[in-house]
Amino acid sequence: MKKSVTRAVAWVTAVAMLALTGCSGSSSSGSSQSTGETAAAAAEGNGTSSLKGQNVRVVIGSTSTSGDSYMIADLVTRYLSAEMGFNGKVDAIGNASALDEIKNAKGDGKTVMMFHDMTFLSVLFGSVDEQYSLDNMTIGPRIGQNPGACFGAAAEDNFNSLNDTTQYLIDHPDETLSFNIEAGATSHLAFVAYYLWVKETQGEEVASRIKAIVGGTTAEKLQRLWDRNADVIYGDTSSFEQYTQDGVEDQLKMTMFGSCGEVDGVDITSMAADGVTFNGEPFEFAKDFCMYFPKDMDADVLAEYEAAMKKVTEDPNFQSDMAALYYNTLSADEVGVEASRDFIYAKNEMCKDLIGQAPSLDELTQ
Numbered sequence: 058m059k060k061s062v063t064r065a066v067a068w069v070t071a072v073a074m075l076a077l078t079g080c081s082g083s084s085s086s087g088s089s090q091s092t093g094e095t096a097a098a099a100a101e102g103n104g105t106s107s108l109k110g111q112n113v114r115v116v117i118g119s120t121s122t123s124g125d126s127y128m129i130a131d132l133v134t135r136y137l138s139a140e141m142g143f144n145g146k147v148d149a150i151g152n153a154s155a156l157d158e159i160k161n162a163k164g165d166g167k168t169v170m171m172f173h174d175m176t177f178l179s180v181l182f183g184s185v186d187e188q189y190s191l192d193n194m195t196i197g198p199r200i201g202q203n204p205g206a207c208f209g210a211a212a213e214d215n216f217n218s219l220n221d222t223t224q225y226l227i228d229h230p231d232e233t234l235s236f237n238i239e240a241g242a243t244s245h246l247a248f249v250a251y252y253l254w255v256k257e258t259q260g261e262e263v264a265s266r267i268k269a270i271v272g273g274t275t276a277e278k279l280q281r282l283w284d285r286n287a288d289v290i291y292g293d294t295s296s297f298e299q300y301t302q303d304g305v306e307d308q309l310k311m312t313m314f315g316s317c318g319e320v321d322g323v324d325i326t327s328m329a330a331d332g333v334t335f336n337g338e339p340f341e342f343a344k345d346f347c348m349y350f351p352k353d354m355d356a357d358v359l360a361e362y363e364a365a366m367k368k369v370t371e372d373p374n375f376q377s378d379m380a381a382l383y384y385n386t387l388s389a390d391e392v393g394v395e396a397s398r399d400f401i402y403a404k405n406e407m408c409k410d411l412i413g414q415a416p417s418l419d420e421l422t423q
Contacts, residue, residue, distance in 0.1 A: 104142030169197070204341075226267070247291065301313055
């Protein structure tokens with residue numbers, strides 16, 4: 058289905074618009090004000106814990122300071138700093154470095170990793186060694202969800218759901234559809250789940266015409282879409298939404314569909330609501346962010362983090378700040394250490410099963 062249209066104006070406009078918004082995430086004046094007040098409270102030492110007055114380093118498995126990994130870690134760190142009285146700072150050092158830091162850190166709570174499912178996916182996909190598996194670290198409280206990763210297509214193609222892309226393949230037996238994803242990431246798993254669902258419901262012939270284009274930043278994926286060198290791309294709703302609005306140039310206008318979960322405030326159909334299943338269950342794969350600590354973590358300090366996170370997640374200001382970023386706030390029960398551990402291990406097993414059933418990307422690359 059690829060088209061050969063390429064317009065220089067698409068790139069110029071893209072650069073200008075991305076410069077205004079960043080690659081991922083969004084912000085609001087309300088969020089900045091409340092988190093600023095929280096940071097001020099931390100500086101005054103209003104919180105109480107054994108870490109009061111100490112410096113705490115929060116590492117994330119990303120090198121970006123504009124994406125969702127940094128934004129949620131920074132927000133949570135500000136609130137925890139106020140609640141526990143420490144001086145926390147987020148350090149965006151990348152996945153391999155963050156895993157190494159948390160494996161070798163002392164269990165005193167002064168080093169914590171806040172990251173999403175790539176923590177265990179990187180092991181399952183074989184990109185890092187088994188020494189960095191969940192068994193070799195301490196799973197702490199979950200801190201929130203980003204359900205907003207989704208598929209996007211050119212508006213002129215009239216794809217408003219994954220059922221639409223599937224129906225296109227059924228109606229055009231000589232055509233393929235290309236999906237621009239990233240290897241070993243959320244997009245990889247969402248793409249595979251969709252492929253396996255089509256194979257199960259429509260057969261091998263239809264599924265064989267679903268092709269992968271692997272790699273690229275959000276900006277590079279968008280440019281492939283605007284050049285019509287990719288039919289469907291994958292990224293965050295916060296990166297795509299601006300291009301769905303009225304008044305956007307036809308070449309740049311997009312539709313969004315197939316999100317990993319329900320996104321409050323965004324009109325989009327999730328994969329589960331679209332009928333996509335895996336092993337007979339609706340497929341949902343929101344990014345789940347969690348705290349991770351060294352294997353020999355001090356139990357008393359871990360309990361302090363747990364108690365503080367339970368208070369933070371019930372704070373209306375925190376809930377408002379999360380909602381402004383289109384992230385889901387969890388309940389106090391959900392962020393409990395035991396509940397978090399059970400959730401993360403269950404998700405790890407589901408992902409292991411999904412990866413085990415998936416064909417290699419080499420087979421799916423066009």
